Amino acid sequence: MKKLLLFTTVFLISINCIAQEGQNDDQTDSQKRLDKFNEVKKHEVSLDVVAAIAGLGINPRYEYVLGRYSGVGVDLNIGILDNEDTFDYYETFSITPYYRQYFFSKEDYGAKGFYGEGFLKYYSFRTDNSFFSGNSNDFDTTTFNEISMGVGIGWKWVSDSGFLIDVGIGIGRNLGIADDRNETFNLPEISGRGGVNFGWRF
Numbered sequence: 001m002k003k004l005l006l007f008t009t010v011f012l013i014s015i016n017c018i019a020q021e022g023q024n025d026d027q028t029d030s031q032k033r034l035d036k037f038n039e040v041k042k043h044e045v046s047l048d049v050v051a052a053i054a055g056l057g058i059n060p061r062y063e064y065v066l067g068r069y070s071g072v073g074v075d076l077n078i079g080i081l082d083n084e085d086t087f088d089y090y091e092t093f094s095i096t097p098y099y100r101q102y103f104f105s106k107e108d109y110g111a112k113g114f115y116g117e118g119f120l121k122y123y124s125f126r127t128d129n130s131f132f133s134g135n136s137n138d139f140d141t142t143t144f145n146e147i148s149m150g151v152g153i154g155w156k157w158v159s160d161s162g163f164l165i166d167v168g169i170g171i172g173r174n175l176g177i178a179d180d181r182n183e184t185f186n187l188p189e190i191s192g193r194g195g196v197n198f199g200w201r202f
Contacts (some may be wrong), residue, residue, distance in 0.1 A: 002115055041065070041162055044073070046199020056081050057091070061166075063100075065111040071100045075193075077123070089188060092143070094123030096193065098152075112158040121148040121172055121191060148172035148191040163199040169194035 039040035048059035057080050063073030075096040098119035102111055126143050152170020178187050 041201045042202045044071075044164060044199055046164060046166060046197035048195035049198050050196045051077075059195060059197075060172075061199070065201070068110045069102050071102070071111055073098055073100070089125050089127050091123055091125045094121055096121040096123075102156075109161070110158075112156040112164070114155050115153065115168075117168075117170065118152070119152065119170060119193065121171065121193065122146075123148070123191065124192045144178035144187065146178040146191070147177065149176045150191070150193065152193055154194075158199055158201055164197075164199050164201055165197075166197040166199070168197075 042065040044061075044063040044065065046061045046063075048057075048061070053059050058078045059075060059076045061073060065071045065072050071194045075094070075098070077091060077094040077096075079090065079092040081090050096119050100115045100117040102113055102115045104113050122145070124143055124145050126141055150170055150172025151199045152168055154166060154168025156164060156166045156169075158164045172191045172193065174187075174191055175188055
């Protein structure tokens, strides 16, 4: 009985090993290379170059690659815009955790290509209200905090060396936390998200 049990165990292990070898043999060279690439390089850091060049803010991003089809990450935005009454509202700070699902990742992509994401954004924004005081116009600056939930889409390119370009856009619905502090004017109901990130996967 023990010999039979031992023989059955060895037989099942052998079949499993053969099946795994068969699966590996069925993979193309590109798939094997991407599997190895994704096993080693799971961390990404990048910066939104458009926001930086335009002087809107400093937007670093970190993403952890869960696998060929998904990743989780977080965006940070530090606003550096000098408003000068150009915008009704402008973002001064935000932190945005997100989850991404990548598509078309069977051969030519690995945690890259087209993606959809869901995000939760906590942010602060300011509004400058002008009023007449004496012989000049003065500004009354008010800061609000808000939370937004939303979705986005984008496309990511990653080279074999790890260099990446990520272009994305998203929109979220504000939860109305800032409305509790406001009695004078209507605050925005939606918030945007997006950018063109250059970075590195390592």
